[in-house]
Amino acid sequence: MTCSRYALIVGILIAALAAPAWGDYAYVGGGDKFAKVLVEFDDGAIYAFGVSFSDPSTTGVGLMDLIEAGTTLTTQREYYPAYGWIIEGISYMGHTSIDDYYGPNPNAWWRYWVMDPPDGWEMPWDYGASGRTAADGCADAWVYGHNTAPRLPGDANNDLAVNGGDLALVGGNWFQTGKTWSEGDFNGDGAVDGGDLALMGGNWMFGSPPSPAPLPEPGAAVLLVAAVPWLGRRRAG
Ligand SMILES: [Ca+2]
Ligand SMILES: [Ca+2]
Incomplete structure (x- = not known):
């Protein structure tokens, strides 16, 4: 012993x-509400962000806006009338993963997860990041390439x-x-x-x-x- x-x-x-x-993670934004965002790339690299915000209408995409404004993370987006803005690509710290629906890997796309405690992670199918209202204490996650909840x-x-x-x-x-x-x-x-x-x-x-x-x-x-x-x-x- x-x-x-x-x-x-x-x-x-x-x-x-x-x-x-x-301190590999980053804290961004400002305000009285706090959300966590995890991003897991195709190569397994996982980054955590703490996002402070005050606007009660902040969406999941809005959280990513704040992360983009406060870090070197960048996203690629496309607008679909039925869904709003869809994030199709994320780059950060030398890692890049982009949706590739027509490539050889059928799993090559970003999954969007949400968590509203006390509930655990869930992958919403009836709304996307544009339709997500971020509440104080919530968490979002972007996971590329598989359907397992982030950790x-x-x-x-x-x-x-x-x-x-x-x-x-x-x-x-x-x-x-x-x-x-x-x-x-x-x-x-x-x-x-x-x-x-x-x-x-x-x-x-x-x-x-x-x-x-x-x-x-x-x-x-x-x-x-x-x-x-x-x-x-x-x-x-
Ligand atoms: Ca070990
Ligand atoms: Ca813990």
Whole structure:
């Protein structure tokens, strides 16, 4: 057990120092309402956005407008009279996925997901992003190429926030194999290790409105290391 705890500390330190991904997510906009938007590209890269807004008529497309205004993300859109604006392509951080209905892959198109807590993710079939009214606390997601609901790397307990609750799950399964997402295996190799911790680091502290200042790397490292004794107690208990 001592060895495992030592490995956890070393792993956290390595991830904290080596991961270039601290604060990989972005907070944009301004206002008293807060929504989360996930974007998952064809290559599996997932980005999270926290969007603050005040206009009660803000739509799903409006959330993307705010993200485009506040980040380097860009979209390709087409207008259909029956549906309104359809987002057919998204580019961000070197990733690009564009609808290709007539290509060799029949799944090559963006899925639009919505979440209105306490309900979970659903893929609406009776309205699109133009017809979606974004409420405070809601979440949207754009997922390319498959019909599985999105998940945020690092979010073991699937509450769309990445924090100490998730870190405790990772710590409780540290260096164990045969584990699932909800046990801390975010890259799907069955093991809970530094690779998963690095993914967690990319989204560390995402999810809490209002927009917090991004944690600097030393601050994040200190915060994670500070959690280690508590994790140790949980493991021993
Ligand atoms: Ca969580
Ligand atoms: Ca793993």
